[in-house]
Amino acid sequence: MATDNDLDRSADTDDAGTVSGNREAAKYRTQLREVEKERDQLRDELSNMRRGLVDDMVQQANLKPAAVWATGVELESLLNDDGTINRDAVHAAIGATRDMLGIPKLPAAPSADGQGTTGDVIAVEPAEELSWSAAITAREA
Numbered sequence: 001m002a003t004d005n006d007l008d009r010s011a012d013t014d015d016a017g018t019v020s021g022n023r024e025a026a027k028y029r030t031q032l033r034e035v036e037k038e039r040d041q042l043r044d045e046l047s048n049m050r051r052g053l054v055d056d057m058v059q060q061a062n063l064k065p066a067a068v069w070a071t072g073v074e075l076e077s078l079l080n081d082d083g084t085i086n087r088d089a090v091h092a093a094i095g096a097t098r099d100m101l102g103i104p105k106l107p108a109a110p111s112a113d114g115q116g117t118t119g120d121v122i123a124v125e126p127a128e129e130l131s132w133s134a135a136i137t138a139r140e141a
Contacts, residue, residue, distance in 0.1 A: 046083075051075055053085050061094045062106050068097045 054075065055065035071093075078089045098105065 047075065050079065050083075050085060054078055054090055057085070057087070057090050058094060061091075063094055063097065063103065067101060067103065068093055071097050071100050073097070 054068075058065045058068050073093045073096075078086055078093060080086045097103070
């Protein structure tokens, strides 16, 4: 009668009597290393994309991204719990960077109020029909 130990030993050997369990474990370890490598690459790619989004926001505030990163701001501190960019945290980091490095905000552009059209409808009298000959004679005169 076969015992549990005998069954375990027979499951670890293949038809030739060699140990196949080690080979299978090695295969799984190799797959694990490949998956871990892919995970690390994706993590780096996501981090670079997030950093790029923060850099864009900083540039829109007329500041160089290197200034924000030089003040010691960490990308993780600019993220929400779900991993998205926390816009308020980015704006706070921009303000803190300006204060720390003494970088003033650019003055706001003057308002365009009162310039150009006001939206009122202007009545235009219909122009008289012009022909080529009328245009040429008007120019010669």
